[in-house]
Amino acid sequence: MSTIVEAIDLRKTYMLGKVPVEALRGVNLKVEAGDFISILGPSGSGKSTMLNLIGALDKPTSGVLRVGGVDIGRLNDNHLAEVRLKIGFVFQFFNLIPRLSAKANVELAMSIADMNSAARSKRAAGLLNAVGLKDRMYHKPAELSGGQQQRVAIARALANKPKFLLLDEPTGNVDSKTATEIMSLIHKLNREHGVSIIMVTHDQKLASEARRTVHMVDGEIESDLVN
Template identity: 60%
Template structure:
């Protein structure tokens, strides 16, 4: 079976002022459907850059990102946008739209994908129930705690039944107790629904909950371990 995400000799160089920064220096990675991968590394190691490339938010300087068998570099802006509808992003700072309620935030990707209103409502309430936030559906993000916002973000990411979830430091802005609950939720999604999860973190305790840990340093993968404990 073809991997959901595959990167081949991935390079990314960007300019920091006039200084070129080699964020990625040849990353080869394969992620199968149903996997739960944690990408760990210190800040500046290139893990966020890798996430942006896997999420089709950015284009590589060299090498290829293949998502579902499609080489991302061959796609134009519109095709990339359509591809992103099949990727569920969860950002470190949640990135909810402040003026929309929790349920409107979850509904937004469905509206963008052109799903009909009635189906959208059904799906939204189902997702909010899955992340345990049915009661908070009508609240704006500012009225929600960090953990609650994070769960809204996960519900939003799941809305279009993505091929995989991409999480950027999902526990970076929530307390440890909430973080534990979040990990439980992610594992449940992975095990019960078969959602493929790719998560960036610098917290080793969180990373240990994944099936697979990929260590990255200075733009290269330095170690890959399968987590038998799970």
């Protein structure tokens, strides 16, 4: 099995006004392909910072963070964008483009990756079909329920065949029944399609659904347990 994410003594310090805030204080973590891990912690624990760094949205202050084998601390903006192309983000607030239909949202991700129009249309339809939105492809996000929007977001995250899915409180904004459906879709992707999953959450119960839970407190990993 190959390693998709590897952190070695990872540190991140923010300046909050003039006060330095140590969000990460030497994190060591290794995630293998095919794994399903959750990063659990209360607010201020550094889990959001972990998410930003693993998602190549931000760069570490020191230490090494390899995402898909490359140290993102050494990359410029352009190369970071290329790394993000191979990461499937799923956000708490869906973050779909409101003016685009479900299908166009999924296609957008592929057009950013320079895929041609015919191929992306076909793949977008296939992905939306797979997440159970065959009949809702041409609806705009505002015309979809929260659960449906999150399915579109998952389809979009899968569009460019990512190395892993990076989920940020994926059920934080839907009701519990929908949350169960979303989680079972994620389990299915992991189990049946071998998609690696990294999920960041503050929800103990949700975190326990993963195969492995990394518990963060005060910018450090407190425990790293297989469920």
